[in-house]
Amino acid sequence: MGSFFKDCGCARPTRCPHPYTVRFRNGLGKQVEEGGFTTQDDAIERRTQIYVEKKRTAPSVAEARRELGQKTVLGTASPAATLSPEASCHT
Numbered sequence: 001m002g003s004f005f006k007d008c009g010c011a012r013p014t015r016c017p018h019p020y021t022v023r024f025r026n027g028l029g030k031q032v033e034e035g036g037f038t039t040q041d042d043a044i045e046r047r048t049q050i051y052v053e054k055k056r057t058a059p060s061v062a063e064a065r066r067e068l069g070q071k072t073v074l075g076t077a078s079p080a081a082t083l084s085p086e087a088s089c090h091t
């Protein structure tokens with residue numbers, strides 16, 4: 001599973017208002033970060049969702065996505081796109 005953290009650099013990041021970032025490996029084995037989670041619960045929920053999605057993805061599907069992903073992921077991924085479950089279905 002991935003991890004979550006704050007990259008704001010505050011002395012007491014557990015109490016500051018900055019959002020959490022989740023870091024995980026996607027179905028392509030690529031390390032991805034998603035930011036903008038207001039609370040730790042949100043970050044944990046997203047991390048769990050990613051884990052479940054990865055378990056559901058059949059190896060053959062992951063392979064097809066890997067081939068597609070090499071053409072589309074580089075340079076085109078935006079935080080908004082990676083946050084949307086719908087968008088991730090098309091990559």
Ligand SMILES: [Zn+2]
Nearest residue numbers: 008010016018
């Ligand atoms: Zn902070």
